[in-house]
Amino acid sequence: MQDKDSERGLDIDSNSNAAGASEGGNPNPLWTKDFTIITIGSVISIAGSVLSGFAMSLFVLDYTGKPFYFALFGILYFLPSVAAPILAGPFLDRFSRKKTIYMLDFITSGIYVIFTLVMQFGRINMPIVAAGTFLIGTINSVYQVAYQSFYPLLITKGNYSKAYSIASSLETLAMMVTPISAFVYNKVGLVPLLAFNAVTYFIAAVMETQITQSEDYIEKRKAEDSLEGETLRGLKRFASDFKEGMSYLVSEKGLFFVAIYFTFSAMDSGVIETLTLPYFKMNFENGEYIYMVVGAGAAVGRVVGGMVHYRLRLPQHRKFDIALFVYISLGIIGAIFLYTPLPAMFVLFSLTGILGVTSYNIRISATQRYVPDEKKGRFNGTFNTLNVIGMLIGQAGAGIISLVLDSRTIITISALVGLAAAVVLIGGNRRHIAPIYNTED
Secondary structure (H helix, E strand, O other), X not given: OOOOOOOOOOOOOHHHHOOXXXXXXXXXXXXXXHHHHHHHHHHHHHHHHHHHHHHHHHHHHHHHOXXXXXXXXXXXXXXXXXXXXXXXXXXXXXXXXXXHHHHHHHHHHHHHHHHHHHHHHOOOOHHHHHHHHHHHHHHHHHHHXXXXXXXXXXXXXXXXXXXXXXXXXXXXXXXXXXXXXXXXXXXXXXXXXXXXXXXXXXXXXXXXXXXXXXXXXHHHXXXXXXHHOOOOOHHHHHHHHHHHXXXXXXXXXXHHHHHHHHHHHHXXXXXXXXXXXXXXXXXXXXXXXXXXXXXXXXXXXXXXXHHXXXXXXXXXXXXXXXXXXXHHHHHHHXXXXXXXXXXXXXXXXXXXXXXXXXXXXHHHHHHHHHOOHHHHHHHHHHHHHHHHHHHHHHHHHHHHHOOOOOHHHHHHXXXXXXXHHHHHHHHHHHHHHHHHHOOOO
């Protein structure tokens, strides 16, 4: 349940009108019943997912003894993200996102129950585990679009920045749980973690069924069909929705250039994630541990950034300028961080965490405010797909180019390409993007 750009390492019903203390002068409380449910449910499911997911990766490595299979299972998990989000978008603009969210959580809980029973009482079968991994990856890809498109409906007016600072903090939670997963796996094995994950997803799903937010965009889509005299059904209806969604993104130049820039950003992230750990392992004794310590700076930065954005309201007319500064700064840091001493690396990683939260907060709150509810599914699906494509290109390209260039040089070149993309795509299209970013929270 995270936005992969990191960014670089979610009218309310009667709940929103309930009496209560104002938050920072805003008469609309953020912590309504529905928002509280979705946040707690996210924390529960993220904790279980990260615990068992990382442990599953370790299990595959231990069971096969071959890094190839470890990498293969990672590819199987992320491969559905290339197509599933963009295909799910049209569906999620026409049907209940709330029902999609809790039904997928119930299904995921059931899959982990089956995994638990097979691991405990059956014979381990790697093809079955591989198929299950692919299925969970597909479900997660669709879930991300449903969650990102439903979450804004639960945010009361004036609280977008606060809400998304919380959402970005959930990603930090995932980073913090990963080392715990390795420790627990080594102590008790995989089966208890799988069972725990089944329980967490079930609890999250039950909680999500209690959300009462109406989804007016469904009726709006039906009314549009009636006015247009549409009689399309099935695949023809889907194809029409899909084409309409793509046309919307292309016609909205500000959204289009933001999406293309973040494809480049994701590509850069793919390069960094692929080559940074090998660089540390090849150049430092116990390099993987040094990498974990230095990389912890990003988690520290995200925590600090999340706290700042929960308390601080950015000036409306400066949001675009702040975002452009952040994008350029991230490119510069990416180009130089491996050339600095280790203490400086920790500081730079911390800065990327703070800047990443700022980037995420400005970008996602602005675009989710701007995109109409009935188009959010298609926009988020397309955006996620472009991000995954960029990430995969970065990972594959990094692996291939590393055969002829050293990791540090490749990372520097990639960061400079990301920097150029920020200047050209974001800075060069200020008149299209600034009206989206510089909006009231």
